[in-house]
Amino acid sequence: MTEPLTISCIGLGTMGGPIARHLGQAGHRLTVFNRSDARREAWLAANPGLAARVAGSPAEAAEGADAVITCVGNDDDLADVVLSPQGAFAGLRPGAVLIDHTTVSARIARQIAVEGRDKEILCVDAPVTGGQSGAESGTLSIMCGGSDKAIAAARPILAAYAKRVVHVGKSGAGQTTKMVNQMCLAATIAGLSEAMRFAQAAHLDLGKVFEAISGGAAQSWQMDNRWDTMADDSFDFGFAVDWMRKDLGLAIEEARGLGASVPTTALIDQFYADVQALGGGRQDTSALIRRLPLRGQKPA
Template sequence: MTAPLTTPPLTIAFLGLGTMGGPMARHLGKAGHRLTIFNRSDARREAWMAANPGLAARVAASPAEAAQDADAVITCVGNDDDLADVVLSPNGAFTTLRPGAVFIDHTTVSARIARQIAVEGRDKEILCVDAPVSGGQSGAENGVLSIMCGGSDKAMAAARPILSAYAKRIVHVGKPGAGQTTKMVNQMCLSATIAGLSEAMRFAQAAHLDLDRVFEAISGGAAQSWQMDNRWDTMAKGEFDFGFAIDWMRKDLGLAIEEARGLGASVPTTALTDQFYADVQALGGGRQDTSALIRRLPLRGQKPA
């Protein structure tokens, strides 16, 4: 349930009404903010409006139109190119967003473009925050996302009341780009956890252990993780048609590997796990949940499913 506003309502433009952005925009509208929406796909925009008939949202024909007279612009799109298009292009949000307004990006993108946008924003006196999220679709739907932020103290002070409409945790990590590099850390940890969980489950199955009893025995100790609590049962049943897609994880890991290369950091586990995910993509699992990584580890006598 979205908390009521404790600050005056703002005029907010939300660009990108996908799996994550759609619920975030809904929470902002329910909190009492004046909402303008833009989505490049008419079908997705119309679906969002049909699903939220009680929200009075103005529809914009372009990012520039959406940003006109806005107190804040929020983006949640696909990748670096998508973000550059809706923000920095000749018809992008920065062509009309007023000085002193807030720009918040929830897309998982490179730290490079986050820093570039911050520089462009500084020149236009726009307060910029790169704010990728963790918590998945359920976290967005329930308004309990964890948000890792990069930007100035002034930008964070302006953004925090807005983010509180759909976040349970908001952490200002550091300067522009720090939010995106922290999201890379998150995805590196997550992918390695899933790889270990996949191997451990197959090991338990090969040993003919009762998986329910194994879960009961280890889920309360040091091996416990969100992935174990939320994916053990579905992995055991071979159910993967939900959740955070492997295609998206590979995009995120690619960003981490590229950033590590520039930093001179060694990330061999991340690189190896990325290749494991490529194996599952080759099996046709690109749109399946990241827990489908276990598919590349068939039991003895079975072929990869």
């Protein structure tokens, strides 16, 4: 690693918590803030070997920092921890970098970049893919929007927990690329769900079907990692349906503004609404198969 930096992490959830841990283990000087006291205390208890300073607000966390990393829930959460009177921009010095890993709208990413430019703060919208397992293992793939200077400042930091960092374009481009990712993911899961139900209706051996098709053109990460769990109706893990609906909603909204047609995405979004109605909002996105019962069965 390069020279240790003073880095503040705002948001210690499923993704933000492991990211903060990797930065501390890499030797950076770490400050943490989380709006929920319980989650902050749980993170501290799980990482007793890290000498992390605890801040009382995002502004306090940002004071003296070379970089602030945010990983929160949605647009409103991000605006609160960055742009409010007690937000990170109130404490960050000129020349520091703000790296946001939240999946949010391109609109707020661009807004933050504009306000950051006025304060001489380098801003990177940097949503991630790779899931909780990627965050835990430090192998996330990160799609970044921002200026060349901002990306150059962010790369040494991202190296602590990413296997791939791609500068995809100007501010907001990271978020629109994440929308592309989620659209592809949702369509893959929808196809996998229908195919598995078809195989079951045909009384095929699912293990043999997987062996036959997983090495060819139909192969996908979802097939490799979710085929067995879907067959077992096991969904209490992974990326939640509620979050997928949030992400697809962002994509549909952005498409509307661009004049792009996304009928498949809109249809799958409604399929996920059916899963929510079945009580599966907190289940993994592979729970989409629940809305396709076998003949004679009711939706589980």
